[in-house]
Amino acid sequence: MAIKETKEIMPSTLETIDRAFYDWVNKTLDISATTNRGWNKVPLIWVSAERSFQIKEDKNLRDEFGVLKLPLITISRNSIVKDPAKKGAVQANVFRQNDPKGGTISFSRRINQSKTADFANADANKTTPNFGVQGPLAGQVNFPFNNKKVVYETLTIPLPTYVNVTYSVTLRGEYFQQINEMLTPFIVKTGQINGFTLTADGHKFEGFLPQDFAQNNNVANLGDDERVFETKIDIRILGYLMGALKNDEQPKMTVRESAVEVRIPREHVIFGDIPTTISGAFYRE
Amino acid sequence: MSSNNKWNQPDQPPPPLFIGKKERDLIKQVNDELIERVVGQQVLYYPVDVATTDFHDLYGEAIEKTFLPPVRVYALVEWEAYGTEYSENIGVDKRIEITVHFHKRRLSEDQDLYVRAGDFVSYGGIYYEIVNWAEPRKIYGQVNHSVEVSAKCVRARPGVFDGN
Numbered sequence: 007m008a009i010k011e012t013k014e015i016m017p018s019t020l021e022t023i024d025r026a027f028y029d030w031v032n033k034t035l036d037i038s039a040t041t042n043r044g045w046n047k048v049p050l051i052w053v054s055a056e057r058s059f060q061i062k063e064d065k066n067l068r069d070e071f072g073v074l075k076l077p078l079i080t081i082s083r084n085s086i087v088k089d090p091a092k093k094g095a096v097q098a099n100v101f102r103q104n105d106p107k108g109g110t111i112s113f114s115r116r117i118n119q120s121k122t123a124d125f126a127n128a129d130a131n132k133t134t135p136n137f138g139v140q141g142p143l144a145g146q147v148n149f150p151f152n153n154k155k156v157v158y159e160t161l162t163i164p165l166p167t168y169v170n171v172t173y174s175v176t177l178r179g180e181y182f183q184q185i186n187e188m189l190t191p192f193i194v195k196t197g198q199i200n201g202f203t204l205t206a207d208g209h210k211f212e213g214f215l216p217q218d219f220a221q222n223n224n225v226a227n228l229g230d231d232e233r234v235f236e237t238k239i240d241i242r243i244l245g246y247l248m249g250a251l252k253n254d255e256q257p258k259m260t261v262r263e264s265a266v267e268v269r270i271p272r273e274h275v276i277f278g279d280i281p282t283t284i285s286g287a288f289y290r291e
Numbered sequence: 292m293s294s295n296n297k298w299n300q301p302d303q304p305p306p307p308l309f310i311g312k313k314e315r316d317l318i319k320q321v322n323d324e325l326i327e328r329v330v331g332q333q334v335l336y337y338p339v340d341v342a343t344t345d346f347h348d349l350y351g352e353a354i355e356k357t358f359l360p361p362v363r364v365y366a367l368v369e370w371e372a373y374g375t376e377y378s379e380n381i382g383v384d385k386r387i388e389i390t391v392h393f394h395k396r397r398l399s400e401d402q403d404l405y406v407r408a409g410d411f412v413s414y415g416g417i418y419y420e421i422v423n424w425a426e427p428r429k430i431y432g433q434v435n436h437s438v439e440v441s442a443k444c445v446r447a448r449p450g451v452f453d454g455n
Contacts, residue, residue, distance in 0.1 A: 025349055055351025057422070058339035058409025063346065 015113075015163075016207035017258045020086070023171050023245035026206035028052060028081060030213070031175065034204070035195060039077045039179065039187045048188060049075075053082035077179035077188060084240070085172045093168040094212070094244055100165055108256025109162030118157040118263060125155040125266055155266035162260045166246035175239040185235045189219060192239055204243070211245040310431045318430060319396045322438075326394055327365045334368065334391055335361040335413040336404060337454065356452060358411070362404050367392040368414055371443075387446040389419060395426065395437045406440045411452045418452050419444035 016022070031037075031050055038047045049067055061072070068074055102108045129141035130149040142151045177188045192215065196202045200215040222236035249258045281287040306312070326332075337358040346353045371388035378384045391412060398404050406424050413419070424442040 021349070028349060052349055052351060056346075056353065056409055057420070058341065058344075058356075058407065059346050059351040059353070061407050061409055062339070062341040063351065 015259060016209070017251060018166070018207070018209045018246055018248045019251060020169075020171070020245075020247065022206050022209055023169075023211060023243055024052075024083060026204045026209070026211055026245070027171075027173055027213070027241070027243055029206060030202070030204040031079065031081065035191045037079065037188050037191055039184045041077065041184070048077050048079050051078065051080045053080050077177070077184040079188065080176045080178070082174050082176075083171060084174050087170040087172070088167070089170055092170055092244060094166065094246060096166050096168075102164065102256065103162075103260075106256065107260040107262065108164065108254075109260035109262070110165040111163055113161040113163045113259070115158050115160045118159050121157040121263070122153065122155065122266075125157065126151075126153040129153070129155070156264075157266055158264040160262050160264065162262060164249040164254075164256070164258065166248050168244060168246045171243045171245055173241050173243065175241060177237045177239070179235045180233065182235055185221075185237055189237055189239075193219070209246075211243055214242045214244070216240050216242075307431070307433065310433065315430055315433075315436055318438075319394075322394050323397055326367060326397070330367050331365070332368045332414075333363055333365050336364050336406075337361045337411040337413065337418075337452070338404075338407070339410055354450075361413070361454075362402055364393060364398065364402065364404065366394065385446075387417060387419070389414060389444050391442045391444060393440040393442065395440050398440065406442050411447055411454075412442075412444055413454060414444075418447045418454055420447040420451065 028050070036047070038045055049064075051067070055063075061068075066075075067078075096111070100110050102110050126141070127147040129139055130144055130151060131147050132139055132141065132143055133145040135143060140151075140154055142149055175192075177185055179185045179188065196215060200217070202213045202215070204211050204213055216239060220238045222238060224231055224234050249256070251258070279289050281289055340357050340359050343357045344353045345355065369390040369392065371390055373387045374385065375383050376386045391414070393406060398406070406421065408421050408423055410421050411418050412421065421442045421444050424440055426437040426439065427441055428438040430436040430438055
């Protein structure tokens with residue numbers, strides 16, 4: 007029996023892009039900084055959390071009075087732009103198949119062993135030639151011959167729709183040294199170029215760092231405020247979406263089988279092909 | 292220290308001259324009575340339980356929230372606003388706000404309850420989310436003794452919290 011390889015393919019959604027970027031900052035950059043409690047990993051916060059989650063989930067983020075401990079890195083998603091001029095590998099638009107199955111791009115293909123064997127056996131089992139019949143006419147199943155009727159299963163997926171998602175990463179610290187330590191990985195990680203790749207759920211996206219890293223410090227005009235160092239980095243991610251998930255009428259993935267034989271059925275009732283007087287008698291389909 | 296020095300350092304600092312424990316207890320007693328017998332307003336406090344609520348691991352939000360058993364609390368409720376407002380690009384909407392003044396000692400000492408932003412209260416059959424809170428006053432400036440916890444609450448839409 008043929009062994010079928012199983013592979014889970016996750017859809018690419020906005021959440022997938024968000025997660026890819028979060029993981030890139032959290033795990034790939036993995037930023038730490040010097041504090042008065044030692045060299046510690048800087049907490050990373052997704053900004054949109056509910057109040058109760060912010061307050062109660064991670065007590066290490068705050069002191070006993072509820073004041074946030076710095077340094078801190080936050081991420082917020084600012085904009086989503088579908089720009090036809092900024093696309094990825096799939097440049098042309100290909101419309102979906104206009105049926106309930108949908109699907110646009112062939113993703114993988116395999117032979118349907120069972121149905122291919124059925125067609126091969128049907129031809130090998132024949133003894134008299136017919137139109138379209140191949141094989142040795144051996145009158146024997148499983149007789150080997152060069153079978154041309156191979157049934158393929160083709161996996162198709164929706165066309166990736168490219169979006170440019172912009173994130174703001176805010177680095178906030180109490181000291182200039184902390185900002186230096188946090189900011190440097192963003193600058194040097196990609197070398198002399200400003201592009202990088204990031205992955206999530208088996209999908210790969212491209213990211214683009216800005217040329218400017220805006221400093222929002224209040225040290226030049228401190229006044230009565232506490233000394234705060236802040237640097238904001240706007241990073242653009244070129245991601246793609248595949249299908250609209252639950253809002254999509256068509257599935258995220260479709261399996262189609264190739265046609266190996268054309269049959270034109272006859273109308274049996276009109277032509278009187280079905281024997282009505284003899285029970286179980288043979289008739290030609 | 293010479294023996295002829297008639298001034299000695301006490302072992303413990305003396306209590307405040309006029310506001311000691313007895314006076315603070317009196318303040319608590321009067322406030323308890325005022326809030327529960329005279330004012331008589333009460334809210335149900337729903338603490339969100341982060342241990343059992345399935346928060347989204349990235350976005351930190353939960354469409355379905357679970358909460359600890361609600362606690363009835365007597366408090367002074369200040370009705371802030373109930374009126375229409377125009378939501379840009381959406382249309383006419385309504386906003387309801389209240390400020391709940393909790394009696395600090397009654398809440399933390401007697402009911403073992405602590406006000407947190409993001410928790411919910413029910414008042415008059417409407418659910419509100421605590422959006423911020425403050426302890427604006429101390430008892431005669433004593434740093435460890437607050438009079439009240441003043442929580443600003445806005446109406447929670449049914450999609451955010453419905454008490455079920």
